[in-house]
Amino acid sequence: MLQRNFPKVLCIGLTLVVAVNILLAFYPKGTFQNLVLGGLRKKLSLPLLESDGARIKSVSPLEMNLQPLEESMTLAKKEQENVDNILKKRVEAKANKTKKLKPYVKFFPDSELFKQWGEDLSEAEQKKAEDLFQKYGYNVYLSDRLPLNRTILDTRDSRCLQKMYSSQLPSLGVILIFLDEALSIILRAITSIIDRTPSRVLKEIILVDDFSSNGELKEDLDEQIKLYNQKYPGLLRIIRHTERRGLAQARNTGWEAATADVVAILDSHIEVNIGWAEPILARIQEDNTVIVSPVFDNINFDTFALEKYELAVDGFNWKLWCRYDVLPQAWIDLHDVTAPIKSPSIMGILAANRLFLGEIGSLDGGMLVYGGENVELSLRVWLCGGKIEILPCSRVAHLERHHKPYALHLSPVMKRNALRVAEIWMDKYKYMVYAAWNIPLKNSGINYGDISSRKALREKLKCKTFNWYLKNVYPFLKPIHSLVGYGRMKNSLDETICLDQGPESGHSPIMFHCHEFSSQNIYYLLTGEFYVGPLIAERGIDDLCLADPGIGEQPTLEPCSNAAQNGLYIYWNFRQGRAVINRATKRCLEIAKDTSGTYVPVLQVCTTQVLCPGTACSPQVPAKPPVFKFSTFRKPT
Numbered sequence: 001m002l003q004r005n006f007p008k009v010l011c012i013g014l015t016l017v018v019a020v021n022i023l024l025a026f027y028p029k030g031t032f033q034n035l036v037l038g039g040l041r042k043k044l045s046l047p048l049l050e051s052d053g054a055r056i057k058s059v060s061p062l063e064m065n066l067q068p069l070e071e072s073m074t075l076a077k078k079e080q081e082n083v084d085n086i087l088k089k090r091v092e093a094k095a096n097k098t099k100k101l102k103p104y105v106k107f108f109p110d111s112e113l114f115k116q117w118g119e120d121l122s123e124a125e126q127k128k129a130e131d132l133f134q135k136y137g138y139n140v141y142l143s144d145r146l147p148l149n150r151t152i153l154d155t156r157d158s159r160c161l162q163k164m165y166s167s168q169l170p171s172l173g174v175i176l177i178f179l180d181e182a183l184s185i186i187l188r189a190i191t192s193i194i195d196r197t198p199s200r201v202l203k204e205i206i207l208v209d210d211f212s213s214n215g216e217l218k219e220d221l222d223e224q225i226k227l228y229n230q231k232y233p234g235l236l237r238i239i240r241h242t243e244r245r246g247l248a249q250a251r252n253t254g255w256e257a258a259t260a261d262v263v264a265i266l267d268s269h270i271e272v273n274i275g276w277a278e279p280i281l282a283r284i285q286e287d288n289t290v291i292v293s294p295v296f297d298n299i300n301f302d303t304f305a306l307e308k309y310e311l312a313v314d315g316f317n318w319k320l321w322c323r324y325d326v327l328p329q330a331w332i333d334l335h336d337v338t339a340p341i342k343s344p345s346i347m348g349i350l351a352a353n354r355l356f357l358g359e360i361g362s363l364d365g366g367m368l369v370y371g372g373e374n375v376e377l378s379l380r381v382w383l384c385g386g387k388i389e390i391l392p393c394s395r396v397a398h399l400e401r402h403h404k405p406y407a408l409h410l411s412p413v414m415k416r417n418a419l420r421v422a423e424i425w426m427d428k429y430k431y432m433v434y435a436a437w438n439i440p441l442k443n444s445g446i447n448y449g450d451i452s453s454r455k456a457l458r459e460k461l462k463c464k465t466f467n468w469y470l471k472n473v474y475p476f477l478k479p480i481h482s483l484v485g486y487g488r489m490k491n492s493l494d495e496t497i498c499l500d501q502g503p504e505s506g507h508s509p510i511m512f513h514c515h516e517f518s519s520q521n522i523y524y525l526l527t528g529e530f531y532v533g534p535l536i537a538e539r540g541i542d543d544l545c546l547a548d549p550g551i552g553e554q555p556t557l558e559p560c561s562n563a564a565q566n567g568l569y570i571y572w573n574f575r576q577g578r579a580v581i582n583r584a585t586k587r588c589l590e591i592a593k594d595t596s597g598t599y600v601p602v603l604q605v606c607t608t609q610v611l612c613p614g615t616a617c618s619p620q621v622p623a624k625p626p627v628f629k630f631s632t633f634r635k636p637t
C-alpha cells in the first residue's frame with residue numbers, strides 16, 4: 001500500500017516528503033478514498049490517514065521547486081546506490097564463502113521489510129527478521145549486524161566544509177531519550193556521537209529511558225554503558241523513569257540532569273553526521289536565545305541506507321501536525337547555503353543553551369505521549385523572547401519507523417495535545433484548531449489537562465500574542481475570520497450518510513456513510529462558501545469550494561479561487577434547518593437516488609425540500625424536511 005512508504009506522524013524525516021510526494025501530489029488521497037469506498041477502512045490506522053491530508057497540503061507550495069529537488073535526489077540516490085552495491089557485494093561474497101546459495105524464497109511476500117532487502121536469508125532468518133521488524137518497526141536484524149561505527153554519507157553542502165569554528169566553543173551535553181528501542185540502535189547513536197563530536201566539547205551523554213519493557217535495555221545496556229565509561233570516564237549516565245511519562249517529560253528529565261552549557265535533545269534512533277556539533281555550539285555561543293535544529297536525513301527502516309533530505313523549514317497546519325515548509329525568500333536571497341535559516345517551528349530534535357531553555361520553561365510536561373509538544377515549544381520560544389533556526393551544516397540521520405510499536409493510535413493524543421496548545425497560546429484563533437479537528441469549542445469532551453501553570457508562565461515571561469506570531473513569523477497560516485459554523489452535513493432523507501469530498505480530488509462530492517475522517521468536514525462562511533474536506537486555510541493554497549457549475553445536476557468541488565475564475569457559482573444561502581440555496585442560480589443542494597439506488601447530491605429547482613427559497617425566509621417557518629443541515633452545527637465563537 002502506498003501510504004506505507006510515508007511517515008505517519010513524526011515530522012522528523014517526513015520520509016520522502018520533499019521529493020516523491022510532490023510527484024504523487026494528490027494520489028494518496030485518491031487511494032485513501034478508494035480504500036474507504038472499498039470498505040477497507042478498518043484496516044487502516046487513523047494517524048496514517050490524517051497525516052496524509054496534512055502531507056498533501058504541505059507539499060503543494062513546494063511544487064515549483066520540483067525540478068532541482070528531483071535532480072539532487074537522484075544524485076543522492078545514485079551515490080547511495082554505489083555505496084549499497086559495494087556493501088551488497090561484500091555481503092554476497094561472505095555468504096558464498098560460508099554457505100551454499102539456495103534459490104531465494106520470500107516467506108513474507110507482503111512484508112515491507114523484504115521489498116528491497118533480505119534476498120540471502122534462509123527461512124529461519126527471515127522469520128527472525130520479520131518478528132523483530134513487527135516488534136520494533138525497523139530492521140533490527142540488520143542493525144544488529146551492521147558495525148556500530150559504520151560510515152554514513154556526509155550530506156553537508158561542500159561549502160560547510162570550509163567553515164571555521166572557534167577553539168573556545170561551549171560544552172555540549174547530549175540527551176538521548178528512548179522507549180523500547182533496539183539496543184544496537186541506541187549503541188550506534190552513542191558511538192556516532194562519541195566519534196563525531198570533538199572530545200573537548202562533549203561533556204556528557206545522558207540516556208533517559210521512559211519505562212521501556214524491552215529486556216535488553218536493562219542489564220545489557222548498563223553493561224555497555226560501563227564499558228563506554230571505562231574508555232571515557234564519566235561520559236555516560238542513564239536515568240530510568242519508573243512509569244511511562246511521555247516524550248516531553250523524558251526530555252525534561254534529561255534537561256534537568258544535564259550540566260553542560262548547551263544541551264542537544266535527540267531521539268535515540270539517530271546517527272549524528274560529521275561536523276554536526278560545531279555549527280550548533282557556535283551559533284548558540286553567538287546568541288543564547290536561539291533554539292536550533294540540525295537538518296535531518298532519513299535512514300531507511302529496511303535497508304538502513306541513508307537518504308539525503310533537502311533543506312526545508314519546520315511548520316505545522318491547523319491541526320498542529322508538523323510538516324516541512326519552503327525555505328524563506330530572505331534566506332535564499334543571502335546566497336549562503338551555510339547560513340542559519342529562520343524557522344516557524346521545530347521538530348522533535350533540538351539544541352539550546354541549557355539555562356535559556358530552563359528560563360522559558362523547557363518542555364510542557366502536560367503534553368501526553370507524543371505530538372504537539374514541538375509546536376508548543378516553538379510558539380513559546382518565538383513569543384517569549386527567543387527564536388528558532390535550522391542549521392544547514394549540522395546534519396543528523398534519523399531512523400523513521402515503518403510502524404510505531406507503541407501508541408498505535410496517535411491521533412486522539414495529538415488532538416488532545418493540539419487543544420492544549422490552542423488553549424494556552426492561540427488566543428482568539430484557537431477556534432481554528434477546533435475547527436480543523438471538527439471538535440466543538442465548548443464541551444469538547446476532551447480533557448487537555450491543567451493549563452494554569454503554563455498560562456502563568458506566559459504571563460510571567462510577558463509573551464507576545466498569537467496574532468503577532470501569525471503576522472511576523474508564520475503568515476502562511478490564514479485564519480478564517482468569517483466562519484459561521486462547521487460539522488457534518490446530512491440530509492434528513494437518510495441520516496446515516498454524510499456529504500463527502502468523494503474519490504476524485506477537486507471534483508465530485510458524494511454521499512457516503514458517515515465516518516470520523518476529515519473528508520466529511522464541512523465549513524460554512526459568512527461570505528457564502530462551503531468548504532468541503534480537510535480544512536486548509538493557508539496562504540497560497542485554496543480550500544475546496546462546493547460549486548454549482550450552472551449546468552447539469554452535479555455539484556462540483558473546486559479550489560475556491562479557480563471556481564470563481566471559471567464562472568462557477570460558489571456562494572450559497574444557508575441557515576441551519578433551512579435549504580442550501582445557490583445565491584446565483586437559485587438552485588438547491590438536495591439528494592436523489594441514482595440509477596443504482598444510491599443517494600447522490602444533486603442541484604435542482606428547489607422541491608419539497610424547501611418552503612422559503614431565497615433570503616426572504618421567515619425565521620418562524622422552518623423548511624419542510626427532507627433538507628440538508630449540519631448534524632451538529634459548531635459555531636466558532
Ligand SMILES: *[C@@H]1O[C@H](CO)[C@@H](O)[C@H](O)[C@H]1NC(C)=O
Pocket residue numbers: 147149150151
Ligand atoms: C570501527 O571500529 C573497528 C573496531 O574498533 C575499527 O577496526 C574500524 O576501523 C572502525 N571503523 C571506522 C569506520 O571507524
Ligand SMILES: [Mn+2]
Pocket residue numbers: 010012267269348398399
Ligand atoms: Mn524519532
